[in-house]
Amino acid sequence: MSARTAALGPAVDPIPILRDLIRFRSVNPPGDERRCAEYIADLLADAGIESRMLGPDPERPNLVARIPGRGEAPPLLLHGHSDVVPTDGQEWTHPPFDALLIDGEVWGRGAIDMKGGLAMMLSALLTLHARDEAPAGDVLLAVVSDEENGSRVGAGWLATHHPELFEGIPYCIGEDGGAVLTVDPARRFHPVGVAEKRACWLRLTLRGRGGHASRQGWPNLAVHQLTDVLTALRDGRLPVHITPAFDRMLQDLGTVVGDELAAEIAALRKGERTTVPYELMDTADAVYLDSTIRHTVNPTIIRTPEKINMIPAEITVDLDGRILPGDFTVEDYIAELRALINEYSASGTLGDELEIELLLEGSRNPKNEPELGAFYERLTDILRAADPEGLPIPMITPASTDARLFANLGMDCYGWLPMLLPAGSRYQENMHDADERVPADAVRFGADCLYELLLDHP
Ligand SMILES: [Zn+2]
Known part of the structure; x- marks a missing residue:
């Protein structure tokens, strides 16, 4: 006071x-x-x-x-x-x-x-x-x-x-x-939410031959495609896009973390690495970073006809996707998703063949990029005066x-x-x-x- x-x-x-x-x-x-x-x-x-x-x-x-x-x-x-x-x-x-x-x-x-x-x-x-x-x-x-x-x-x-x-x-x-980061346990961060991701919820439909589940060996069943899709979503990542706000966040972060992590963060900013160094960070922080340098995708609902003695001819997979702030469209997002699934599919083309339905699209901020000008600086000045030891940091909110x-x-x-x-x-x-x-x-x-x-x- x-x-x-x-x-x-x-x-x-x-x-x-x-x-x-x-x-x-x-x-x-x-x-x-x-x-x-x-x-x-x-x-x-x-x-x-x-x-x-x-x-x-x-x-x-x-x-x-x-x-x-x-x-x-x-x-x-x-x-x-x-x-x-x-x-x-x-x-x-x-x-x-x-x-x-x-x-x-x-x-x-x-x-x-x-x-x-x-x-x-x-x-x-x-x-x-x-x-x-x-x-x-x-x-x-x-x-x-x-x-x-x-x-x-x-x-x-x-x-x-x-x-x-x-x-x-x-x-x-x-x-x-809930934008929060603790990267350095001895350091207090003050997040300033400057941008939010937006929702892009999709439904994939996988089709293959049906038939009696007592037979084994049919190629390219819907469940086989499901395996490829889930493997892609577990092991793969959509491409990195370092937006200006996020670049500023990484820059500020790089000034307070240890040398090893700072070097990795610098490499992320320069596009020299595309994966988050989980081994150098608390998992929750790594997950946060992973979720804000790229569009995300998570399978949340999988539906089959629910008959135990029938090979499912159709399976749907609902995906909770989140698009970064910026100039990205749903079409851009779907193209990235198709490419990722192609990469992990047995045929190499499953992603291109998938039926994809848009369930919900969050509205796009007409300004695209947040302003980190005088108003933002005032917010951080107040924080610095109130907590000289803390670090104000611009953050992208992974949800909306x-x-x-x-x-x-x-x-x-x-x-x-x-x-x-x-x-x-x-x-x-x-x-x-x-x-x-x-x-x-x-x-x-x-x-x-x-x-x-x-x-x-x-
Ligand atoms: Zn709330």
């Missing part, structure tokens, strides 16, 4: 807010975000901030509030989702909706994803109010529903039906989608968040919910899983960073 802010009185503690938010079971599906949104509306109203509820389903409203600024910066969007994923089938050490505070940690579903982030945003806004300050520019707060299940009644609905709310807003801040919907409206979106976590910790890995929890001080750190941003940004 600087001398200036100390004189202005204490910040509004985000922890009681976070604990209240966790106690609303806004589990999606079905959602039930209404009471959570009403709680936030009341909290804002107590500070004299008016908000509106918008949406196609009264039980699942989106809350929107515009806080006037000093007119010294363009308006800024803060967006966060109030829904959480279910806890079914998970073994929790402490109940997921009691929001217990144990040894300095807040436990519960949403502690990280992303009621912790909402609490930071609300704390920052309420602190401004308590200190009788106005943000640099207007702030639009959008607390949306349905992020965890397609955003159709949430950010997707708002962006489609109320684009006027977002007019003239160049930048937005939201969650980082609501940011994709706001990016479509022309905004530059940043995943930025800073947390002061112990170096090497993996709190983000508990999001969507049992025992999700967050250190209270990590959330307070983020609230302070957001407060600084609201006061002063380009």
Whole structure:
């Protein structure tokens, strides 16, 4: 805390807010975000901030509030989702909706994803109010529903039906989608999500002769093709594409890791190597890197006619594919996939022959490349001032968040919910899983960073 802010009185503690938010079971599906949104509306109203509820389903409203600024910066969007994923089938050490505070940690579903982030945003806004300050520019707060299940009644609905709310807003801040790296266990990284991959879900259909399963030896059955496909997806990789944002990330990373890893990272940047050095890194970090230097593909659903005495004449394989940010099309992606399967198929041409159906395509950010300009630099400056030992780093989010919907409206979106976590910790890995929890001080750190941003940004 600087001398200036100390004189202005204490910040509004985000922890009681976070604990209240966790106690609303806004589990999606079905959602039930209404009471959570009403709680936030009341909290804002107590500070004299008016908000509106918008949406196609009264039980699942989106809350929107515009806080006037000093007119010294363009308006800024803060967006966060109030829904959480279910806890079914998970073994929790402490109940997921009691929001217990144990040894300095807040436990519960949403502690990280992303009621912790909402609490930071609300704390920052309420602190401004308590200190009788106005943000640099207007702030639009959008607390949306349905992020965890397609955003159709949430950010997707708002962006489609109320684009006027977002007019003239160049930048937005939201969650980082779990972009996290620990590469050096002694080092604290602060990810700034600057771009997201987009979904490309496909269905492959494999065909061969059917017949009675008591006979053996027919060539090129659908199951044989399946073996080739699965082998290609296990052992092969799609080509590497080092995008500018990722190049910057590797460059920053290369400055803090050991010599051996730094040399490998330099080789990746130069295109001299195409594989990630798993042997030099924690597996989770290597998987993250592997997933952000290329489009990814994972087989997730395989269907056969389910008759044990019949050779399946048709097998379908559903693939969860993710395309890098940038100028890449679904056609580019499918061409790479066909080439990879060709390489691993007995015939050498299986990839070319496959029937491929597009099931879902995530929208492409019209800007293609994230901006790492003045706004990005401001985010990293705040982090450096708040944690001189930490390293802010631009990151590509391997999955996608609501940011994709706001990016479509022309905004530059940043995943930025800073947390002061112990170096090497993996709190983000508990999001969507049992025992999700967050250190209270990590959330307070983020609230302070957001407060600084609201006061002063380009
Ligand atoms: Zn989330």
